[in-house]
Amino acid sequence: MQPPLFTDLHSHLVPGVDDGSGSVEESLACLAALRAEGIGALVTTPHLLLPRLATASALERELALHREAFEELAQAAVDRADLPAIGLGQEIWAPDASQIRRVTRRTDVGLGRGRYLLVEFGFDLRGTHEDVVRETVDAGRGIVVAHPERYRYLPGVAPLDQMHRWRELGALLQVNAGSFSGYYDVVSEKLAWSMVEAGLVDLVSTDHHGNRRAGVSLREAYGALAGRGERRLAEQVLARAPGQVVRADLTAEDGEVVRSTGAAG
Numbered sequence: 001m002q003p004p005l006f007t008d009l010h011s012h013l014v015p016g017v018d019d020g021s022g023s024v025e026e027s028l029a030c031l032a033a034l035r036a037e038g039i040g041a042l043v044t045t046p047h048l049l050l051p052r053l054a055t056a057s058a059l060e061r062e063l064a065l066h067r068e069a070f071e072e073l074a075q076a077a078v079d080r081a082d083l084p085a086i087g088l089g090q091e092i093w094a095p096d097a098s099q100i101r102r103v104t105r106r107t108d109v110g111l112g113r114g115r116y117l118l119v120e121f122g123f124d125l126r127g128t129h130e131d132v133v134r135e136t137v138d139a140g141r142g143i144v145v146a147h148p149e150r151y152r153y154l155p156g157v158a159p160l161d162q163m164h165r166w167r168e169l170g171a172l173l174q175v176n177a178g179s180f181s182g183y184y185d186v187v188s189e190k191l192a193w194s195m196v197e198a199g200l201v202d203l204v205s206t207d208h209h210g211n212r213r214a215g216v217s218l219r220e221a222y223g224a225l226a227g228r229g230e231r232r233l234a235e236q237v238l239a240r241a242p243g244q245v246v247r248a249d250l251t252a253e254d255g256e257v258v259r260s261t262g263a264a265g
């Protein structure tokens with residue numbers, strides 16, 4: 001059976017603005033490779049490191065930088081049928097509610113300018129970070145927690161319990177495709193598969209960083225999930241759910257969109 005066209009909502013392919021792709025040429029080559037492996041649409045999400053952008057003007061400058069570099073890429077991608085459709089978002093580092101509050105009301109921040117924010121808490125968790133989820137949801141936005149399988153949790157905190165809690169508060173959980181194959185390390189690999197068993201995977205994305213981190217494959221993740229009897233889940237988390245997230249409108253009244261059921265298929 002042919003896999004569906006995938007939607008990728010986490011990558012670092014805006015050229016020259018973060019630790020991802022370094023040039024327009026590199027980004028175009030990566031995008032062509034991603035299209036060839038079945039990605040029909042992609043929202044690219046440069047790091048927005050809020051704690052390092054201390055002032056309002058620093059934040060404005062950074063967002064303008066993202067926008068200009070993305071426009072340059074989009075111009076270069078015009079009329080290229082061998083590339084996915086592309087949109088701009090951000091991967092927002094927000095360790096606490098006061099940080100995420102700086103962007104929740106901004107219509108220029110969000111995945112494809114929609115209502116969902118892609119948020120990371122920092123690799124070494126300092127607490128539950130539940131205040132970030134609450135603040136985002138209370139502001140009427142959706143929140144996608146980036147790669148929870150890769151965090152180092154506080155001693156005494158069971159990662160799956162913490163993930164359940166974020167989800168109860170309204171977050172969606174996004175696993176990196178590479179985690180299923182042990183691309184990062186064995187701990188995140190085990191946790192990613194435990195999340196599958198626990199029905200905690202809502203979305204799977206590449207977190208592609210350009211040539212520096214090529215080889216993260218949605219098609220392989222699809223194959224790995226399907227190989228373990230999770231074809232329906234694979235279609236949900238790689239195609240349907242990310243497609244809905246990207247289309248979710250800022251003006252939508254109903255915030256509830258996509259939720260993995262964890263059902264094997």
Ligand SMILES: [Fe+2]
Pocket residue numbers: 010011012091207
């Ligand atoms: Fe990322």
